[in-house]
Amino acid sequence: MSEPGRYRNDPSTFHAQRYGTPAQWAPAPQHAAVQPYSPPEYPVHQPQPAALAYRPGAGPPLVSAGGRLGAMLLDVLLAVLTLWIGWFIWALITWSDGQTPAKKLLGHVVADPQTGLPFDWGRMALREFCVKGLLGWVLNVCTFGVYFWVDSLMILGDGQRTLHDRMAGSIVRHADG
Template identity: 40%
Template sequence: MLPSPVLDCPHCGSPGQTGLFCSACDIYMPDPTGTVKKVTYNRRFWGSYLLEGVLYLVTLIIGWYIWLAFTAKDAQTPAKKLVDVYVLDIETGQPVSAGRIWQREVLVKQLLSGVVSAAIGVAWLIDYLWVLFDRNCQALHDKVSRTVVVYAPQGLPSSLRRPDEVLTGGARALPGRGVKSVAEELRELARLRDEGIITDEEYERKRQELVDRL
């Protein structure tokens, strides 16, 4: 379960790290590649919150929802897609599913900015300002959704992707390759288990699914 106990940062060596991000270099601690970082407040507020609102209006609302249908599978909203920001599950460290994105963006955020704000007036402002004081840069809707937002300009590394996303990612998982044979998928599955990316239970379940296809 994340966050981990007290650790030294594997990237800059700073000791005594207890959060999801290194307090010295802002690198996302569970990422072995060192390419995923804590999103800055400016990127999150100006590049995500405000840009999201602009896109919402420019696309006449319905266009934003159609766009979200394409970006949600990558754990992103339309604005997050444009600024290289991703939404991860705070427990597993992996990208949330498309369903979780819809739940987070439509139900949780709109509930906070709509119904709750109607009751106390400033819920949306508290939600946005919370990021300034949270060590993991979470807003209130992140707390409710059990998510954390990260900045990954090079995209998320395979070590942080969901097992099903890695296995079914096609060209994104193995560039230049077509549809993999069952034998290749079984070898890839074994590699993911050996590297600790998936659990033994997930390995057995996926392996059985592949065997059933034979």
């Protein structure tokens, strides 16, 4: 018989040479646990109601569902009367104030729900052209018109916000008087 550990491939000593003895396998005792991540002292995200930080009592009130419907019908009427060209040129001008031509006439303004400040030209163009126009048209085609009804009826819900308002991050309130 051979002595343990005498030969290189001796199975009785191979494991101990490579991995240590069972007494060495136990983890070293730790005196204090180290936390790799500690949560912040304040909540990072708190869900807000649909109208978010803008409180209707704090500033101009939100436009009612009837007022929103009236503005939409007036926009359509103005677009038809001006053959869309006049309405579009007027819209390009009024977007800088966060308004469409009908909203300008009725004293409504599209605003940021966090601050209540009117949209600038870029955000208004994104809301009207990309979200309401292109995306709305695509969703209407894909859902065979169901999107239009869902978008329209959401005005009756919390904060009088339609789907396109929620997608664009907007509210419609009365202009500062």
